[in-house]
Amino acid sequence: MIVPFFISHQGCPHQCLFCDQRGITGEHQPLPSPEAIRSTIFSFRETSPAEPLEVAFFGGTFTMLPLPDQEMLLAPLQPLLANGTVSAIRLSTRPDAIDADGAAFLLDHGVKTVELGVQSLDDAVLGAAGRGHTAKDVRDAVGILHETGLCVGIQLMPGLPGSSREQDLASLDGALGLSPAFIRIYPALVLEGTGLAGIYEAGEYEPLVLEEAVSLSACMLHRCMKAKVPVVRVGLQATDSLCQPGKIVAGPFHPAFRQLVESELCLCLMRKITGGLDCGTKVIVRCAPSRVSDVAGQRRANLDKIAATGIIVERIVTDNSLSPLEMIIITPLGERRGNLLNDLEFNNKGNLYD
Secondary structure, three states, rough: OOOEEEOOOOOOOOOOOOHHHHHHOOOOOOOHHHHHHHHHHHHHHHHHHHHHOOEEEEEOOOOOHHHHHHHHHHHHHHHHHHHOOEEEEEEOOOOHHHHHHHHHHHOOOEEEEEEEEEEEOOOOHHHHHHOOOOOHHHHHHHHHHHHHHOEEEEEEOOOOOOOOOOHHHHHHHHHHOOOOOEEEEEOOEEEOHHHHHHHHOOOOOOOOOHHHHHHHHHHHHHHHHOOOEEEEEOOOOOOOOOOOOOOEEOOOOOOOHHHHHHHHHHHHHHHHHHHHOOOOOOEEEEEEEEHHHHHOOOHHHHHHHHHHOOEEEEEEEEEEOOOOOOOEEEEEEEEEEEEEOOOEOOOOOOEEEE
16 A cells, blocks of 8 residues: 655756646645654554555655755654554656665665656657656666666656657667566646646647557557566546646546556457458457456447447456456357467557557
8 A cells, every 4th residue: 555645846956848746746735744744654554454555755856855855754754664564665756866875875764666757768859848867867767776776667658749659669668678667657648837738739739639649558558568567557647636627738638548548458459359250240258357348448439349340249258267368259160369468569650560
C-alpha cells in the first residue's frame, strides 16, 4: 500500500510546456510537516493493519529541494523504517537532479525507488517541451542510481510537440535499454494554463486523439511486456482536480485509459487468430477470467469491430487453464490458439505486422 504525499512542483526550477503539476495533484499546500507525515501513516496503518506500507513523495522534484527540506521529510520516517511500520520510501525527480552524493543520501535515508520524469529520449523533443535536460542526463542519472543500489522507474510522455510515433517508440526502446524496474506511460494532455495550451490554441500543436494514443500505448505496453518490464500505469489518474470542467483542454484523456489499451491488444490478437476465416463465420472466444472485459472491449466495442470484419463472436467463455496472455478461438473447423507475446509483432511505427 502506497501512502502518498504530494509536493507539487516544489523544488523544480523549470516550467515545462506540458506541466501543471499543482492542477494534476490538486495540491496547493506547503511541504507536509513531520507531524502530518506520521499521522497520515498511522491512519493508513489503522485501515490496513496487515498491509506493508510504502511512503511516496510524488509531484515535485524531491532532489532539488534544499537539503534541510529533504531531511525534514525523511527524518520522521527513519524510526518507522526501523520498527517495520514503513517498508520503503519512493520519490520522483528530474534526471538532471541526480548526482552520486545525492543518491547516497537517499539510500542512507531508506529510499529504495527513484522515479525519473524522462518524458522522451529525443533531444529535439525535450528541447521543444522546455525540459531543460538531455537524453544523456537520463542515461547518466540511471547509471548513478543503479550504481548506488536504488531501484529506478521511468516516466514517458508520448505525443509531445515535435514527436512522432517512431520517435516515441525509439524513446521507449532507449528506456528499456536502461533496465528500469518499471515504466509509466502518460500520453501528453493539454491542460488549462500550460504553455502547451497556448500553442494548441494558437493552432501550433495537435495532441494525439484518443484512438491514436490507445494504439501507440498498446504497442508500447506490448514492448514492455516482451522485455519483462512492468508498466505500473498507463494514462493519468482521473483525480477530482483533473476532471474539473475545463481542466483538460484537449488530448487523449479517458478515466479507464489502461483498459482501452489492454483491450486494443486483445483486439489485435483476435484479428490475428481469425485471419483467413470466411465472412459470416461464427466463433466462440475462450480466455482467462480476468480478460473477459478486455476481450469484449468497453461497451462490446471489440466484438463490434470483429463483426465489421465478418466474424461473429457468439460468446466469450472463461477458461481457468489459460493465462491472461492466451486466447482460443473455437471455429466450425476447430480451435485456433494465440498468445499476446508470441503472436503479435509491431513495427517501428507502432503498427501491427500482418
